Amino acid sequence: MSDASIKSAAKSSGGLDHLIYVLRANPVTMLAFCMFALIILAAVFGPSLVPYDPLATNAANALQAPSLAHWFGTDSVGRDVFSRVIVATRLDLSISVAAVALSFVVGSVLGSVAGYWGGWLDAVLNRVLDTIMAFPLFVLAMGIVAALGNTIENIIYATAIINVPFYARLVRAEVNIRRDSGFARAAKLSGNSDIRVLAMHIFPNALPPMMVQVSLNLGWAILNAAGLSFIGLGVRPPTAEWGIMVAEGANFIVSGEWWLAVFPGLTLMIAVFTFNLLGDGLRDIVDPRQRT
């Protein structure tokens, strides 16, 4: 880049300016962030906003088609589907965020160590990850939940375990290519120990590709949790959860009560779609090179 273009560029922008710039530059990112904000709102305020108690049954009002009173209709015991879909957001989101956060942290530590020091540690770790990845991941998750016990925490652990290899591999590669870079060596000359060089200088540079992985993973983790609930593992009825609601509603599709499965299914799809769209935007936000 020439001197002239540097001088003509606006002076260095802060984090908020950059966020606004990224959102403006890409309408898809803008849309994704709006949808994400909506999901967060539903998760935080949903339970206090919904018109009906998601667990209150009303046999007289069972299996009603969508109407003004019940936007998404009611289920076989007369619970309001709309309320249940909104309330379920918090649970599904918490499971996926917790699982992704866990695999992010564990994967980052393992991958950084393997990529930076290499040697036997790297070899052992890679074989372990290969072994995990050799299983059909969903079946592995099923096995873990079945073995550890049918609780929400175990769904989180299972989802985290099957995601760890993706993070570890990504971080390992990103750290490995920067291990001998000039800035890492310069950091050592500035008196940083190996661990500090790794944590403060090399690892943050792996964040942009990690962000893409995180957002794709969030969607995937929601699907995974819903999938486990769908087959009866993890979350148990009558708790409102998208996977269970789809599973319960599936029985009624043949008899024409489509709204039971379709609305939670659609919500699930929209949530996953949002996270998939979010990836590029998140990457642009954490990458200082996108700032001009």
Add this chain to the structure above:
Amino acid sequence: MLSVKDLAVSFQTRRGSVDAVRGISFELEKGEILGIVGESGSGKSVTSYALMRILDVGGTIKSGEAVYSGVDLRRVAEKTMRDIRGREISMIFQNPRAALNPIRKVGHQIEDVLRRHAKATRYTAREKAIEALEAVKIRDAVARYDAYPFELSGGMCQRIVIAIALACDPRLLIADEPTTGLDITTQKAVMDLVSELIRAREMSSILITHDLGLAAQYCDRIMVMKDGGIVEQGDPVELFSNPQHSYTRKLVDATPREGESIRSLLPPEDRKPELPHDVSEDALLDVRNLTKTYRGKSGPVHAVKNISFTVKRGQSVGLVGESGCGKSTTSEMLVRLMDATAGEILFDGVDIAAMPAAAFAKNSRRGDIQMVFQDATDSLNPRHTARHTIAEPLQRLGQMGGSELSTRIEELAGLVGLPATLLDRFPHQLSGGQKARVGIARAIALEPKFLILDEPTAALDVSIQAVVLNLLMDLRAKLGMSYLFVSHDLHVVRLLCDHVVVMKAGEIVEQGPTLQVMSNPQEPYTKELLSAAPKPPARRIVA
């Protein structure tokens, strides 16, 4: 043969359209070698890409024409253009390794172009490819036919690229920085070969380079480009000895050559008197029998073999040699990023080689030995602002903080000539010269006694190199540092260093006072290095 009129090229970018080439016109005669010189961003490469119609995405030829043997290269159909590329006009690229397909045998890659232009059939291709390899003077061409690019040295790869370019007997050869990144003796061998082949085949050629010395040595005519326009063109000797345009004058001045001082690289108005620097007699750094041996797949690899030399207080020592000679390994050991296999590094009388490199970060002498890295871009953390980068050693080793820290950072920025307004920028928002200054500011932040400079100007344009070299000289005088200047460029070493150490294959072949070694080299290798360096014609100072 080639006539370019008002050629203009522009690129679409995030900030709108950028003009890379602004309406240039030139002629190329049959059998002529035209040199296009200029600094990065001058549009010299874009011009050649436009002629070949291989511009990057977003680049378009806005106007003008380029007539080659009656064909307008701008308007002709893509199909015809494909026939012209390789058969009529060929190109050699900057990085030979990147220009070759890494997973195909080099012989096959030559066959591809021969068969594409129907110069060979399936049955004769192998034979013709071997002929092409022999034409570029590759020894044992039959065996090399089956080699993959990774098995060959950089110079060999460039010969293969030349063989591919010349396989179909083109009439025009465009060479885009053909020797950048090659060693100086390899550069000479490759350039001699190219110019010999061009003369023998009566081809025309365009040589694009940032090295004025190289252009002067091999071209019949030189064209100087700046900001997408031609500022001056003419005979090389005339252009050098009596440049008309102020930019050419600046460029010629900035090119290091024999018999010049470091200040004369700068434009006349910037030449301040040199500050004296004192060399004392006692040794600051005494390297004794330093050795580094790696365990390779086929036995031990001796990267550095038993070398000894001394750096006195205030002295600048040049460490010269070609790639693979062990100079980088030596500097890594001296700066304590790497452990030596054997030997001593006495720094102020204490053997610092005895302490493991991994623990040296905590040593009280860490701040005394610092380094400026070769690639300024690579040596700056892309996520840290310039301020953050310079603050790092001050915080970690100097235990500085608060207003003291920011005062010191601004002081350092002033010392290296970096405007304080640039301190909050990220590396990608800085130019090459500015990044080099940030790297230097970081290295001198703790006022080290000993500074290793690993080719600090290798990636910079000559005019910026001139400024950085002068800055380094001033800093040496102001702070009384000793330098170890690692370089392959003998002209630069001559300017800055008092003493020079020449390395080859891990050993020191010759060392002594710079003037003595340069003017009267004893060893054949030193002589070879000196004679391979391009010699720009001297500038005649018009009184």
